[in-house]
Amino acid sequence: MEIIRAEHSGFCFGVKRAIDAAFEEAEKASGEKRLFTCGQIIHNHAVTDYLESKGVAIIDSLDQASYGDTVIVRSHGEPEEFYKMADQKGIRLVDTTCVFVAKIHKLVNEASKEGRPVIIVGSRNHQEVVATNGWCGYNAVIIENPDEAIESIRRIKRLTEETGMAPLVVCQTTIRAELLDSILQILEKNDVEYIIKNTICNATKDRQDSCAELASRVDAMIVVGGKNSSNTKKLYEIASRYCKSSYFVQNADELELHCIKKYNKIGIIAGASTPEWIIEEVISRMTINEENISMMDFMDHIDESLRLPKPGEIIEGTVVQVRDNEVIVNMGRKKDGILRADEVVLEEGQTLSDLYKVDDSIQAKVIKSDDGEGGILLSKKRLLAEENYDELVEAMENKTSINVTILRAVNGGVIAGYKEVTGFIPMSQLSDRFVEKADDYIGQSMDVKVLRVDARKNKAVFSRKAALSEEKKRAAEEIWSNLNVGDVVEGKVMRFTNYGAFVDIGGLDGLLHISEISWGKLVHPEEVLKVGDIINVKILALNKEQGKISLGYKFNKPEPWSLVGTKYNVGDVIQGKVVQLQGYGAFVEIEAGLDGLVHISEIANKRVETVSDELSVGQVVDVKIVEVDPELKRISLSIKAALPKEEAVEEAADEE
DSSP: OEEEEOSSOSOOHHHHHHHHHHHHHHHHOOTTSOEEEESOSSSOHHHHHHHHHTTEEEESSGGGOOTTOEEEEOTTOOOHHHHHHHHHHTOEEEEOOOHHHHHHHHHHHHHHHTTOOEEEESOTTSHHHHHHHGGGTTOOEEEOSHHHHHHHHHHHHHHHHHHTSOOEEEEOTTSOHHHHHHHHHHHHHTTOOOEEOOOOOHHHHHHHHHHHHHHTTSSEEEEESOTTOHHHHHHHHHHHHHOSSEEEESSGGGOOHHHHTTOSEEEEEEOTTOOHHHHHHHHHHHOOOOOOOOHHHHHHHHHHHHSOOOTTOEEEEEEEEEOSSEEEEEOSSSSOEEEEGGGSOOOTTOOHHHHOOTTOEEEEEEEESOOSSSOEEEEHHHHHHHHHHHHHHHHHHHTOEEEEEEEEEETTEEEEEETTEEEEEEGGGSOSSOOSOGGGGTTOEEEEEEEEEETTTTEEEEEHHHHHHHHHHHHHHHHHTTOOTTOEEEEEEEEEETTEEEEESSSSEEEEEGGGTOSSOOSSGGGTOOTTOEEEEEEEEEETTTTEEEEEOGGGSOOGGGGBTTTBOTTOEEEEEEEEEETTEEEEEEETTEEEEEEGGGSOSSOOSOHHHHOOTTOEEEEEEEEEETTTTEEEEESGGGSOHHHHHHHHHHHO
């Protein structure tokens, strides 16, 4: 039997981010503070049950939470009113909404504010769609299938006529691309104009494409995931379309081996909310070895029973007796094996009888061939340690991550435990930032890369820094694939330089050059922005190879010269600020980025010898627009023409 796993399966970036946040909050939570998720954080009971065991309870609404409680917002997101209610009740929110779902919320919210109708393609009862609808006042037209699209044509046309605007079309991130295409074709066939924002997540599309490709070349297909998971259901639909023998299971217990064993080539794929351990368990359950013992095999077995195993050898046997401090194992040899309690991994309060029963199969490593009393000493701990070292070697060769727990600080770093073995993490590899005190990490679990392994010397070296680098690279790749030049995105101002500001746009930093912050001249970005500001920026340029993103901010305000002829006209008397003095006159700023010249002859109703005698930089003055040259982008201003008549006469008289 050949088992082939789909290239894209298991946790996606958004789900992993939500789960990591939930575990982190569970670790930080004290007994006095309550921690909740509003609904299942992901559609997988194994995960939510585990979180519940860690103190993360599930509530149906914020009405069940109180002041001071913490509520984790699931990756599917919540409606706008949810956040307002939390703020009113003093509930702390940990928002793990997927960045791609949050983008949809922003799109529909902006459309709603400008009065544009919204169409959401997706399942109306799915949390993601419910949340998205809540960001446009629950006024969206929701279309689940082509039949509903046909039924909605009249309503959509009426909304278009009432608003005078083409509707915005968005979709649930996990729907099939074919469904969206079929609904758009119906809209077009009925002469419905629309603005489309294809919000299907690339990770979802990759997963679905991978499913279709694998299902088309195997004898049977296994789809693993929660029965209430929308994206997993869609994978099963796709698998069934390409492979008639397709099975949908939540875990290994639901796998019908008598049905599976007849196939030679089996494909397996898992939904975005399916943990890795469930996938591995299903694969393991399908690996069935059939026995076919010949006479020669039987004779070999007799010879084997007469030979005593050597230290270091791994044996299999059956439990024949469980005592308080040891387990007796029949290995089919002339001596029994003895597995003592100190050679078994026991949880706190656990006994040997909790772990082993008579007739249980057991595997262990031989410590001594003869303990002096006719027994063969065995160790489960050393077997596990050997297996664990093999896992470390495999992880190092395949460059995969493993999860370790920081046990204690030592000189130059920390000791981390992986199952039954330990490894060293140098201080420089403990984080991708400077670490001052290693003690702060004790007790934490973290993913690391394996740098070196020497099982003979019981040594291993790990790196958290390398794992973080890979995680960031993977997350960045997913974010890069969803960015386009011209997109307006929300970002957070992170830090300043003399030439601009760096803005985080959801995991990637982009440069907002000082020339793109304001239409006027700035000495430093701090004149307009503050670190921590949440702002809308436009993507001006993308260079994935160099990892550079150029952003713009001044687009939020109109280009100053576009105001000339509308806001500013010849003859208008306005206020401005003197920004520069020259021998021939003064430049007065009337709008950021819009300056005009007051010639020396137009400063006062008298002869002015030196401009600085009459004006100073920063002075606010009234000026009259006397001439505008759009081609040269020049504005001529006059201070004396803006003077009240009485003041102008007095000034002229003084001059005489």
